[in-house]
Amino acid sequence: MWMIRATVKRSSKGGRELKLLLLANSSASSVTARARVVIRKALSADHEVIVAETARRGHATRLAHSAAVEGCDAVVVLGGDGTLNEAANGLAGTDTALAPLPGGSTNVFARTIGLPNDPIEATGVLIEALARRSIRRVGLGSVNGRYFLFHVGVGFDAAVVAQVERRGDLKRWASHPLFIYAAFDTWIRHYDRSRPRLAVHHTDGTVVDDSYLTIVLNTSPYTYVGPRPFDLAPEATLDRGLVSVSIRTLSFLRFLRLVASSLGSGNALRRSRWVDYRADLGELAVRGHGPVPYQVDGDYLGEIDELDFKHQPASMKLVLP
Incomplete structure (x- = not known):
């Protein structure tokens, strides 16, 4: 058909x-x-x-x-x-x-x-x-059994994606301005910034319990702003484990500085006291302090309390230029 x-x-x-x-x-x-x-x-x-x-x-x-x-x-x-x-x-x-x-x-x-x-x-x-x-097997991430190619966002960034999808008719014609508008609109009206929303559990026993948003990446960059890469984790590649980036502040000026650094090399994130940055991860778990929004490869999937991540090496064949 x-x-x-x-x-x-x-x-x-x-x-x-x-x-x-x-x-x-x-x-x-x-x-x-x-x-x-x-x-x-x-x-x-x-x-x-x-x-x-x-x-x-x-x-x-x-x-x-x-x-x-x-x-x-x-x-x-x-x-x-x-x-x-x-x-x-x-x-x-x-x-x-x-x-x-x-x-x-x-x-x-x-x-x-x-x-x-x-x-x-x-x-x-x-x-x-x-x-x-030019075909080879590459690694993928998985979250609660669903594979992802480049990243999963939990918390604020997923709330922004949700606002964008509510205006899906505009996304086709004005995607980047729409994302910028949705980010400010979400910041002001659609996300509780008064308290941390997430706890991130690592296999070494470390718990980061004061995250406002966490991004788990399989590749880099996180996204593109026009022609420019928005690079949170230069170490994230198809041949290595996952990278987690947990933002521990939503102070406007601090957050703006973190965003600006990611439009450069992205390396400043690892040095910030407001960021928990981990690379080459095989597994991690994210637990919400109540239901939290999440998105997978840019698609909003709703709110959830528990997310379990795994790196799945050599799990899919990919045609590479």
């Missing part, structure tokens, strides 16, 4: 053609009918391509997993970070690779691995990577 098959007899670059699922989220910011057609034709020049569109939340997980069961070599995801996260959850533990294309408003993960932010330009880079068979 959502699938169109376009079969090619041979690869023009030599070698075995690959079987690909092109998975598109037509509601994502940069996904247009023209882009889908151009990208499908470009991929079909050398490979067998099946096209599918997501129809609802969670659909990409089922479609990606079905592609793995049916023997696809890779799932090319044209969508935002939320669609990528869903597809990754369908592909983790299989022999089918994830191949990101930027189709959302920020495209954190696609840009993190070195793809251009334009979907057509990124397709050319991806085709070259497929020709070289």
Whole structure:
């Protein structure tokens, strides 16, 4: 019902053609009918391509997993970070690779691995990577059994994401101004800054019980502000353990200084007395002092009391430029 098959007899670059699922989220910011057609034709020049569109939340997980069961070599995801996260959850533990294309408003993960932010330009880079068979297994994070590609936010940043999603119709056209507005609006009206909200439990027995917000990262940067990376944890990579960054103040001036340092090298966070910074983590747990908001790879998932994190090494195949 959502699938169109376009079969090619041979690869023009030599070698075995690959079987690909092109998975598109037509509601994502940069996904247009023209882009889908151009990208499908470009991929079909050398490979067998099946096209599918997501129809609802969670659909990409089922479609990606079905592609793995049916023997696809890779799932090319044209969508935002939320669609990528869903597809990754369908592909983790299989022999089918994830191949990101930027189709959302920020495209954190696609840009993190070195793809251009334009979907057509990124397709050319991806085709070259497929020709070289530049595919390897990478580590993912998991939270309460759900995989994540780049980060999970608990507390204030998740509350900001919640406000952005309530204005989803504006996100497509003004994502960065909307995030800035939502951050100030959340700070003033939608988040209790009068007391710490979280306790972070580490495997060495340390408990950080005065966190206002905690970010657990699998890769760096945390996000992008226009072309500029917002880098909380330079040590977070696909080949190492998780990094946790717990902010222990929401004083406006202190918080502003921490944000400014992250738009530079990000190293100032580790030296701040208001930040608990831990790298190369295999596990950690976050406990809310009551229900706290959380988001996974930029998707708001509601409020929760307990979050258990694990690093899952070499758990998914990824096409890398």
